[in-house]
Amino acid sequence: MSTTTRGETVTSAIPAVDTAGVSALLERGRALAAPVLRDAVGRLAPPMDAVAAYHFGWIDAEGRPAHGDSGKAVRPALALLSAEAAGAAPQAGVPGAVAVELVHNFSLLHDDLMDGDEQRRGRETVWKLHGPAQAILVGDALFALANELLLELGTVEAGRATRRLTTATRKLIDGQAQDISYEHRERVTVAECLEMEGNKTGALLACAASIGAVLGGADDKTADVLEAYGHHLGLAFQAVDDLLGIWGDPASTGKQTWSDLRQRKKSLPVVAALAAGGPASERLAGILAADAKLTDAQLADFDEEEFASRAALIEEAGGREWTSREARRQYATAIEALNGVDMPAQVRAQLVALADFVVVRKR
Ligand SMILES: CC(C)=CCC/C(C)=C/CC/C(C)=C/COP(=O)(O)OP(=O)(O)O
Numbered sequence: 001m002s003t004t005t006r007g008e009t010v011t012s013a014i015p016a017v018d019t020a021g022v023s024a025l026l027e028r029g030r031a032l033a034a035p036v037l038r039d040a041v042g043r044l045a046p047p048m049d050a051v052a053a054y055h056f057g058w059i060d061a062e063g064r065p066a067h068g069d070s071g072k073a074v075r076p077a078l079a080l081l082s083a084e085a086a087g088a089a090p091q092a093g094v095p096g097a098v099a100v101e102l103v104h105n106f107s108l109l110h111d112d113l114m115d116g117d118e119q120r121r122g123r124e125t126v127w128k129l130h131g132p133a134q135a136i137l138v139g140d141a142l143f144a145l146a147n148e149l150l151l152e153l154g155t156v157e158a159g160r161a162t163r164r165l166t167t168a169t170r171k172l173i174d175g176q177a178q179d180i181s182y183e184h185r186e187r188v189t190v191a192e193c194l195e196m197e198g199n200k201t202g203a204l205l206a207c208a209a210s211i212g213a214v215l216g217g218a219d220d221k222t223a224d225v226l227e228a229y230g231h232h233l234g235l236a237f238q239a240v241d242d243l244l245g246i247w248g249d250p251a252s253t254g255k256q257t258w259s260d261l262r263q264r265k266k267s268l269p270v271v272a273a274l275a276a277g278g279p280a281s282e283r284l285a286g287i288l289a290a291d292a293k294l295t296d297a298q299l300a301d302f303d304e305e306e307f308a309s310r311a312a313l314i315e316e317a318g319g320r321e322w323t324s325r326e327a328r329r330q331y332a333t334a335i336e337a338l339n340g341v342d343m344p345a346q347v348r349a350q351l352v353a354l355a356d357f358v359v360v361r362k363r
Pocket residue numbers: 070071072073074106107108110111121172173176200201237238241363
């Protein structure tokens with residue numbers, strides 16, 4: 001056991017992952033979602049259908065069929081398990097799985113444009129290859145498709161699912177707005193950072209973890225418990241994302257090196273390091289204050305060593321360790337939330353396995 005800077009006791013054990021079991025869960029989500037996702041994308045007018053197909057890795061930059069990385073598909077896997085947690089067949093969760101994945105990809109398309117990121121899933125981002133207008137339009141279209149797919153089911157459950165997805169999307173947008181505004185704030189508190197991450201990442205994972213149950217006929221109380229699991233899992237997911245954004249291997253993450261530092265992100269490791277106090281924390285604060293006076297182009301011109309030295313200071317001030325502990329604390333809270341729903345033991349074990357994967361992932 002160990003203690004966080006907030007004084008709570010958390011398990012410090014790094015979970016062992018059932019890699020084969022998790023791969024099978026992710027693959028099942030991908031396989032059941034794929035036909036519905038392809039059909040949805042096929043509804044888009046050219047050239048948006050092809051731009052979306054490129055984003056999902058189904059075609060390459062020249063328009064040839066491809067099997068590119070279309071993402072880990074954590075959210076579809078969650079949506080199917082959520083249907084099973086409510087006693088329904090996994091298939092009941094498929095429209096929810098696809099809808100959440102569409103909203104997720106809408107957010108990635110817009111996020112890459114806003115951040116000026118040139119690499120996603122190991123290839124050129126849509127805005128870089130096809131221009132900002134296509135990134136905006138295809139993102140908007142994926143969002144519309146998500147709602148269209150759910151609403152055309154025409155059931156009461158689909159109406160409830162759409163309501164939850166719309167609220168999650170609004171929170172995701174709130175979180176993105178907070179994230180961007182924090183880039184230009186000298187100080188962001190740990191609480192503000194966690195609230196922002198709960199919005200930008202927690203809300204959609206919470207929705208993924210409950211939407212299958214809603215579509216499978218679960219009551220709101222059951223859905224709310226599953227949502228709590230997904231929310232904390234989302235916070236663990238984002239904490240790991242923040243670690244990967246600084247110390248991840250670009251060959252695994254599929255993103256540029258030091259992407260978060262290049263964009264002045266007040267991610268958890270940075271915020272925790274600044275809050276820690278002490279010589280490394282103060283040196284970091286001084287450097288970031290000087291960075292704030294530079295233009296984005298000047299910052300982008302920095303060589304690797306400049307970012308490496310910032311990363312080293314964040315680590316020395318304790319930001320890396322604090323964030324890993326926070327990921328494990330949120331993981332433990334997510335698992336505990338599962339006690340609030342009576343579900344088949346195997347489904348519970350699979351929800352735990354997915355959470356294990358989230359905290360140890362390298363991409
Ligand atoms: C409105 C707007 C622009 C919002 C942006 C919100 C945003 C991008 C939040 C970050 C969420 C996140 C951790 C994405 C990576 O997911 P992942 O690792 O599951 O990605 P994958 O599908 O590639 O595996």
